[in-house]
Amino acid sequence: MSVLKGAAVIGQSGGPSSVINASAYGAIKTALDCDAITRVFGMCNGIRGLLDDNLIDMAKEDPDELALMKYTPSSALGSCRYKLKDPDEDETDYIRILEMFKKYDIRYFFYNGGNDSMDTCNKISKFMLKNGYEVRCMGIPKTIDNDLAGTDHCPGFASAAKYIATSVMEVYHDSRVYDTGMITVLECMGRHAGWLTAAAALANVAGNGPDLIYVPEIDFDLDAFTAKVKDIYAKQKKCFVVVSEGIHDKEGTFIAEYANKNMAKDSFGHAQLGGTAAFLANYIKEQTGANVRGIELSLLQRCAAHCASQTDIDESFASGKAAVENAVAGITDKMVGFERSYDENGNYVCNLKLFPLTIVANTEKKLPLEWINETGDGINQGFIDYALPLIQGETKLTKENGLPRFVHLKKVKAEA
């Protein structure tokens, strides 16, 4: 096989995570160090940057500063949620991308994101193949939601899980401090899959975890929930519940929508939007008269780089690096994911594995039902065994003035 010489471009897309930049940095650094790759460009705000001819020249960044990407949360290159049209319907974007590829002599295309990003990568890959332009397209996974098919787990999930479990342990202690009663309802992200919420169960390993966990894989019944909480509260004077934002009843209505149905306005005439935890906290307060606290982890859980898993950071970096190495070696049209094995001592081993983009782009992986308990309000040991190895290791994030030292990119605009 002959070496394909040319430039590489990398973009980030979708919701950020604590470690998506570790993946991007793995790809960028490897590409910068690689003989076959002549130049390395970053897309400003994902595929939009490519369409708008808004690329930055990664070689113009100071290498030491660039290395801080590995520990910086969010998408350092900027992200987008732009969805490419089906090329059978509208080829405009693809023709423009081809034009840009030719303008910058781009022969390597790396796209770092979740389901939609793998779909983008897949469509571009297939279009270029069909149109006879040789470019190697590789997907680099990212999603705290952990819902990508094929791969054992997704870069970003473990760091969010570690933050969630840590915060749950801390809130557990806080919520038990008074001799008076307290019910706590904490909400994690996860519209369709319960992976992040299940991570709260990791706190039970240390004996500081929730009493009840509700995930979207199981229909939520408000009456049954209320009865459970009342029962636990009556016995312990405390009850700690963790819920997914995406829990819904058997008709498919999100519990968060209950709060807004028929809802009136505040004194300024604005509808009061609340999350799932806020609704359930209010509801349980009315039902029990207890002190109830609703807590929403919100964006914090997807950007808490200070509490990232070093295992996750290292694996994310490795996936970006492998994407470049495989592409240079002649591979295209794949996503670099993970396969798990265990060594002779039973220790977790993470192996890199390539998955077809087509499969990844069109499937959503949910929490296996056998990892949810029979009553649908707790998480089994199977999940703990799965997730615990992933959250090991403390981030090596540099601190300056007692605060994280995140990357500052110069973002020098690329010239053809």
Place this chain on the structure above:
Amino acid sequence: MSVLKGAAVIGQSGGPSSVINASAYGAIKTALDCDAITRVFGMCNGIRGLLDDNLIDMAKEDPDELALMKYTPSSALGSCRYKLKDPDEDETDYIRILEMFKKYDIRYFFYNGGNDSMDTCNKISKFMLKNGYEVRCMGIPKTIDNDLAGTDHCPGFASAAKYIATSVMEVYHDSRVYDTGMITVLECMGRHAGWLTAAAALANVAGNGPDLIYVPEIDFDLDAFTAKVKDIYAKQKKCFVVVSEGIHDKEGTFIAEYANKNMAKDSFGHAQLGGTAAFLANYIKEQTGANVRGIELSLLQRCAAHCASQTDIDESFASGKAAVENAVAGITDKMVGFERSYDENGNYVCNLKLFPLTIVANTEKKLPLEWINETGDGINQGFIDYALPLIQGETKLTKENGLPRFVHLKKVKAEA
């Protein structure tokens, strides 16, 4: 001065913090190692434990396990919000406490908490003095609110400040990731004083801080606020606001109350309670049509031991230790606080200093107005210079399975 031989009792009161247990451990360990102190008791749930004869014997704890208190958030002995009556009105509680002191031969009383706790300590001290029972009473400060008089700062504040600044930096990155507009409103604790909210300004040291900061020391004007946000948003397509939960208008009405005034009910007939950030986020969304995200740090900011300041932990431990050492040396009726100095290189030095309980108990220290900018929506360098030394150093918290290893006390009930 003759050595006062007898038992010591320590209690924790009020809202917990990440480091209140570091203070308590400083006192407990020093007391356990001290010849004059015959036994060391912990009050279960503060003064309530003393009134209810519910004490634990600290010598029965495993010393290595006990040492984990230093890094465990919340109040390991349990807390309460019980307020002692004025002894001139009702002596019942005081007589009971004296009875308990005699029962357990208690000659050292340590109370670890905020304003109300110093008031409790003060009243007990004065009552015992008046009634001729020799007991040395020392207050050990704690409050993330940083509002205790006299002392330069309060144990617990710095760790909450470090967590807030860190989280603000991370959310800053997250909120700027898309090329579309985004307004973020983040809410910190602080009903009357803006110390915690001001800590968000520390993120500006790294260039990742908020555009606007509102504290309760300045009356909040919703129209002026809206105009400011619109202006910044028009220029940057982003706007990041941090507010205290306690911001209020010039009539003294909390902004959080705006949401609930005349508010109607949801479909279940429950009033929807929202915080300040939730209200402002909704309001600004209506006013601008922008994407707006409201985030409430809630309990997370007062229990985030994983992000505690080691400076804070060490100072907290030192204040508990000094309380015992001073009491044994003959001091009573004081709180151990801090005085700041700078060495010849300009480095921050924390000196322990004793403050009269009477002063501490009845004063609330607010953020100095000169540390708030002229337009009342930002924080000046004076605060940065004050707070930055306090957040230095990363916690030495032990991790197990990738998660914090918090203390598990046996809590063996004390016998007289």
